[in-house]
Amino acid sequence: MSHLLQEVVAKAQKLNVPLNVHLDLTYRCNERCVHCYLDHDDHGEMTTAEIKHLLEEMADAGVFILTLSGGEIFVRKDLFEILEHARKLMFCVKLKTNAVLIREREAKRLKELAVESVQISIYSHRPEVHDAITLLPGSFKRSLDAIRLLKSHGMKVIIGNVLMTQNMHDYPSLRALAAEMGAECTIDPTITPMMDGNRAPLSLGVSNSALQEVFRDKSLVGNVEEFCAMPAQAGEDDLEATPCSAGHTACYVSPYGDVFPCVQFPLPTGNVRRQRFVDIWRHSDQMKEVRSIRLKDLPTCSHCTHVANCTRCPGLAFMEGNMRGPSTQDCEKSFARTGAPSANMLAKRRAAPNLVQIRTLPAMAQVSA
Amino acid sequence: MSRLYVARDARVAARSLDGEMMIMSGRDSTLFTLNRTATILWQAADGITPLDEIVDREICADFDVDPDVALEDAEALARDLAAHEILKISDQPITLKNAGETQ
Numbered sequence: 238m239s240h241l242l243q244e245v246v247a248k249a250q251k252l253n254v255p256l257n258v259h260l261d262l263t264y265r266c267n268e269r270c271v272h273c274y275l276d277h278d279d280h281g282e283m284t285t286a287e288i289k290h291l292l293e294e295m296a297d298a299g300v301f302i303l304t305l306s307g308g309e310i311f312v313r314k315d316l317f318e319i320l321e322h323a324r325k326l327m328f329c330v331k332l333k334t335n336a337v338l339i340r341e342r343e344a345k346r347l348k349e350l351a352v353e354s355v356q357i358s359i360y361s362h363r364p365e366v367h368d369a370i371t372l373l374p375g376s377f378k379r380s381l382d383a384i385r386l387l388k389s390h391g392m393k394v395i396i397g398n399v400l401m402t403q404n405m406h407d408y409p410s411l412r413a414l415a416a417e418m419g420a421e422c423t424i425d426p427t428i429t430p431m432m433d434g435n436r437a438p439l440s441l442g443v444s445n446s447a448l449q450e451v452f453r454d455k456s457l458v459g460n461v462e463e464f465c466a467m468p469a470q471a472g473e474d475d476l477e478a479t480p481c482s483a484g485h486t487a488c489y490v491s492p493y494g495d496v497f498p499c500v501q502f503p504l505p506t507g508n509v510r511r512q513r514f515v516d517i518w519r520h521s522d523q524m525k526e527v528r529s530i531r532l533k534d535l536p537t538c539s540h541c542t543h544v545a546n547c548t549r550c551p552g553l554a555f556m557e558g559n560m561r562g563p564s565t566q567d568c569e570k571s572f573a574r575t576g577a578p579s580a581n582m583l584a585k586r587r588a589a590p591n592l593v594q595i596r597t598l599p600a601m602a603q604v605s606a
Numbered sequence: 607m608s609r610l611y612v613a614r615d616a617r618v619a620a621r622s623l624d625g626e627m628m629i630m631s632g633r634d635s636t637l638f639t640l641n642r643t644a645t646i647l648w649q650a651a652d653g654i655t656p657l658d659e660i661v662d663r664e665i666c667a668d669f670d671v672d673p674d675v676a677l678e679d680a681e682a683l684a685r686d687l688a689a690h691e692i693l694k695i696s697d698q699p700i701t702l703k704n705a706g707e708t709q
Contacts, residue, residue, distance in 0.1 A: 324705040329619030351617035
């Protein structure tokens with residue numbers, strides 16, 4: 238993050254301005270990714286008029302960066318009407334899409350509308366691996382064709398890659414492919430439980446040893462020694478810090494108008510169909526609670542070696558049962574990075590019953606004798 | 607001397623934060639912030655009102671500043687912002703468009 242952007246974010250936080258909103262336009266999708274946390278039905282999406290009104294409310298509230306995502310945003314027939322309105326309101330618009338439905342006309346229009354960037358999910362450089370994750374035959378080719386089209390129009394394209402057991406070893410070649418196409422490439426090992434709490438997708442997550450490997454890849458992290466170093470002891474300032482931007486300068490709005498602190502933090506705080514966006518942001522008890530939490534208030538994590546450097550996600554912690562608790566996935570990341578177990582991991586070890594008893598089994602002893 | 611007309615570039619993203627504009631360039635996503643005086647000029651840059659009129663009406667009326675110095679500063683700012691493709695400048699009136707409208 239640039240120094241200027243840091244200053245802007247700090248100012249927005251001080252003034253309680255929601256600088257950054259992620260708005261899902263739909264949960265419907267033309268792909269069925271194996272790790273997806275959404276259902277794909279339409280339970281009553283906001284209409285075009287409702288979304289345009291919401292955009293006006295968000296502009297009035299000071300929202301600057303608007304990320305439109307889904308589901309697949311291009312399945313909404315009114316997408317360009319929404320985009321035109323968003324750009325008329327001078328939002329910095331970022332899109333997240335699988336790009337399968339982007340052709341020449343769409344690419345040209347996105348450029349004309351000065352959309353800031355388009356993030357496209359690509360899971361491998363190998364078509365068969367990508368298509369086996371999206372469960373849409375031919376999706377790799379169509380998404381890549383779209384990336385090339387967008388680049389030919391001078392658009393900024395970011396490939397978003399989620400690391401899973403299926404594609405763990407493909408990221409170096411995918412990054413090379415991205416570079417060849419002039420696209421950026423991000424890699425995220427975080428798998429999120431489904432919105433209904435189902436944790437089955439987590440089984441697709443990469444192992445600790447695989448994470449260790451990723452965190453020691455110089456091409457990804459730069460200075461490995463520095464990146465994987467044991468964290469310095471947290472100071473008072475560290476403990477006064479807020480856990481992340483969720484509820485402070487950022488929030489999430491679902492296709493049904495529900496407002497949450499973040500897309501990964503399913504704590505309902507209000508609904509824009511019944512309340513003004515700014516009232517939810519400023520006055521919701523849940524937003525205020527999230528906003529009140531400092532690292533020093535976290536019962537387990539405040540005593541953890543990693544507290545000042547951890548990527549702890551309060552939303553994932555919330556999905557584990559307590560927004561002030563640890564997020565086990567992030568504990569595992571800190572452990573994979575530094576080799577030092579987190580306070581949460583140590584507490585779990587202490588609490589685990591001793592299920593293994595080592596004793597000689599007479600029958601086995603006789604056999605081996 | 608010809609008059610200078612200024613218009614906001616349709617490709618930028620912009621929002622006011624506590625009376626100061628945050629502006630993201632449509633060319634390369636560079637972020638700029640404008641102080642309060644520059645923000646006043648930016649908001650008045652409708653493509654139709656000449657810069658000297660904007661300075662006279664929006665700046666000199668509210669600030670204790672020499673009009674010639676204020677105009678000189680405003681022209682320098684306008685040219686700087688134009689170099690970053692945040693503002694359009696011309697010696698003719700400019701039609702202000704939203705992003706995506708036919709240029």
